[in-house]
Amino acid sequence: MRAETVVGPTGPTSMPAGSRPLRVRVWPGLSERAALLGPGLPWPAPPAPGPDLEVPDPERLDPERLDLEALAELAEAAELRGRGGAGFPFAVKLRAVAEQAGRTGLAPVVVLNGEEGEPASAKDRVLMTLNPGLALEGLRLVAAALGAETSYAYVSDPAARERIAAAGAVWPGPGALRVVAAPSGYVSGEETAVVRWLDGGPAKPTHKPPRPYESGVAGRPTLVGNVETFAQLARLVRRRTEGDGLTVLLTVGTDRGEHVVVEVPDDRTLGDVLAWLRVDADEVLLGGFFGRFVSTGTRGRPLRELASRAHPDVLGCGIVLALHDTCPVSAVAQVLRYLDRENAEQCGPCFKGIPAMAGVADALAAGTAGAEDVQRLAGWGTSLRGRGDCGTLDAACGVVTSLLEQRADVVARHLEAPCGWCADHPERPEATAFAVPWPAEIKEER
Numbered sequence: 001m002r003a004e005t006v007v008g009p010t011g012p013t014s015m016p017a018g019s020r021p022l023r024v025r026v027w028p029g030l031s032e033r034a035a036l037l038g039p040g041l042p043w044p045a046p047p048a049p050g051p052d053l054e055v056p057d058p059e060r061l062d063p064e065r066l067d068l069e070a071l072a073e074l075a076e077a078a079e080l081r082g083r084g085g086a087g088f089p090f091a092v093k094l095r096a097v098a099e100q101a102g103r104t105g106l107a108p109v110v111v112l113n114g115e116e117g118e119p120a121s122a123k124d125r126v127l128m129t130l131n132p133g134l135a136l137e138g139l140r141l142v143a144a145a146l147g148a149e150t151s152y153a154y155v156s157d158p159a160a161r162e163r164i165a166a167a168g169a170v171w172p173g174p175g176a177l178r179v180v181a182a183p184s185g186y187v188s189g190e191e192t193a194v195v196r197w198l199d200g201g202p203a204k205p206t207h208k209p210p211r212p213y214e215s216g217v218a219g220r221p222t223l224v225g226n227v228e229t230f231a232q233l234a235r236l237v238r239r240r241t242e243g244d245g246l247t248v249l250l251t252v253g254t255d256r257g258e259h260v261v262v263e264v265p266d267d268r269t270l271g272d273v274l275a276w277l278r279v280d281a282d283e284v285l286l287g288g289f290f291g292r293f294v295s296t297g298t299r300g301r302p303l304r305e306l307a308s309r310a311h312p313d314v315l316g317c318g319i320v321l322a323l324h325d326t327c328p329v330s331a332v333a334q335v336l337r338y339l340d341r342e343n344a345e346q347c348g349p350c351f352k353g354i355p356a357m358a359g360v361a362d363a364l365a366a367g368t369a370g371a372e373d374v375q376r377l378a379g380w381g382t383s384l385r386g387r388g389d390c391g392t393l394d395a396a397c398g399v400v401t402s403l404l405e406q407r408a409d410v411v412a413r414h415l416e417a418p419c420g421w422c423a424d425h426p427e428r429p430e431a432t433a434f435a436v437p438w439p440a441e442i443k444e445e446r
């Protein structure tokens with residue numbers, strides 16, 4: 001068994017002068033034992049659950065003799081879904097990789113995806129910094145269950161990668177752990193971009209199929225999972241106690257430059273979280289640049305429901321962006337300009353469609369768009385969906401459609417004249433104004 005760190009591009013690790021600390025808060029009463037952002041597990045974890053830990057079936061979940069189906073059933077029972085944005089059921093992914101490995105006879109590959117490309121998200125970097133062992137424990141459980149010979153940790157942030165590499169130095173197997181420097185970028189965490197980079201190519205998405213579970217790193221069935229997803233799985237296996245549900249990590253930010261990473265039980269509502277943090281903005285973009293403006297009823301829905309895609313306003317990668325001042329039309333124009341800059345320039349509908357949509361959104365913010373422009377925008381928001389190799393184009397279509405459907409009154413007013421905010425900001429700020437400043441000093445508030 002070995003662990004190695006692949007040296008790659010590095011970035012700044014010191015805090016920008018004058019930057020505010022990034023606050024981290026855990027929901028009151030959420031036991032430290034149950035929290036991902038709590039003190040964490042001993043790492044490497046002992047071979048079997050310790051006597052103080054209650055698990056549903058200690059024999060079947062002993063990592064040394066781990067039964068893949070037991071792991072899948074546990075993830076299924078807890079409704080664990082990917083926490084990187086796609087929200088795909090983890091048990092389905094796990095079984096798909098195992099079945100493909102059985103069909104092909106190839107040992108699978110497992111990847112801890114720590115590339116947090118959404119600028120308004122910081123929860124994965126915070127988790128890797130505070131509790132790297134928990135994420136690695138999840139990776140190890142999956143690698144053991146699948147019989148993987150190689151596991152990767154793919155992380156762009158130098159400080160978080162250092163924490164993962166330090167914890168991974170005592171990787172107990174199975175096989176090898178390779179800690180890889182990922183390139184930073186909006187699309188470089190997309191799962192086919194991850195596979196491409198690990199195979200020596202650019203970190204740009206590829207057309208699907210095949211998906212990584214069919215043919216991933218070196219052509220092997222590959223499971224690419226988000227950092228929080230692996231950590232949630234480790235917690236389920238090691239720390240499950242009666243009555244504990246899953247938690248959710250959120251990055252809550254505002255357009256006034258406030259940011260906090262929180263951990264909340266998934267039976268709490270979005271409204272509970274906003275009230276707890278005293279965020280009283282009328283406008284909330286849920287899911288970040290891939291997001292939607294929350295509708296009236298969404299604030300009363302449990303986070304579990306928003307994470308499961310049972311509701312049209314989905315949590316995605318857990319970004320809650322409160323807009324106190326920024327007009328939603330301007331916010332969408334800013335996001336579209338950002339996505340235009342970040343697209344991988346591979347798919348015509350994306351690299352032509354996003355700037356076209358951004359142009360109309362800019363005109364709308366300036367009060368110069370007409371009804372026919374808005375109609376074209378609505379048409380693109382529907383017709384371009386699903387026509388890119390990755391989700392970037394869908395993100396653009398999603399924010400556009402959300403604006404037109406959920407803020408139709410605001411759009412209609414901009415056909416008459418720009419609102420006060422848009423009139424005062426003819427040079428719209430960059431969407432990166434919503435980004436979490438990073439690197440950041442992490443300040444835990446208990």
Ligand code: SF4
Nearest residue numbers: 344346347350388390
């Ligand atoms: S959809 Fe856009 S960002 Fe994604 S691969 Fe195609 S061009 Fe690149």
